Amino acid sequence: MKAEFVPPASADCDVAAHIGNVRLTHICRSMRRGLAQMRSLWQSGAMMTRIFLLATLFAAPLAAEPMDGAAFDAYTKGKTLYFGSGGAPYGAEVYLEDRRVRWSFLDGECKDGYWYEEAGNICFVYEDRPEPQCWTFEQRSGGLLAQFQNEPGALSLYEAQDLGEEMLCLGPKIGV
Structure with a gap:
């Protein structure tokens, strides 16, 4: 398969590229929607909370409680x-x-x-x-x-x- 790529001219993913039968504009728009969702989660604090909870979960086995x-x-x-x-x-x-x-x-x-x-x-x-x-x-x-x-x-x-x-x-x- 030969891929041809032309950089987007605007922010709406106007990419003139094809890989096989897949037009990259669809992939680009999906990625931007995903990034926008992640940005809004981060700004709302939900993402920070999730990252904090994951970090706490993985760090918990490292920090043991003192023995009585x-x-x-x-x-x-x-x-x-x-x-x-x-x-x-x-x-x-x-x-x-x-x-x-x-x-x-x-x-x-x-x-x-x-x-x-x-x-x-x-x-x-x-x-x-x-x-x-x-x-x-x-x-x-x-x-x-x-x-x-x-x-x-x-x-x-x-x-x-x-x-x-x-x-x-x-x-x-x-x-x-």
Whole structure:
């Protein structure tokens, strides 16, 4: 098929072109009507509302709700979770019965503590740090995502793995 195109002389799609048996003026006028309808929808706000709703719908799976205490307990109890930050190992925590925990920066030293829920945060208190360390936890497809709340934006951790193993704690340093 050979197409011949002559640019329109006016805005009413006077196109002298044919592709096979289809005259392009009909296609041009249909496209202009469609564009005019889209323009009126956009100006009325209906199109912006639809785009906003679609964007919200697609973004919803990305933004998870912070876990409450019951969900956090159900996810963590009986596990040893390893956390990373910026692609590097950060630490590990054993989640025991009665919301008790044992934390290590993976240096062989462990700190016992406990956690509780407060104002939408999961707060931890350790034997050497009586001030609460509060976090929000979100369950993502790859595991937990933790955001430190004492200084928002300061530190984010992600669950690196659950090895199902005991964490190494070397015990107290004697004679040092």
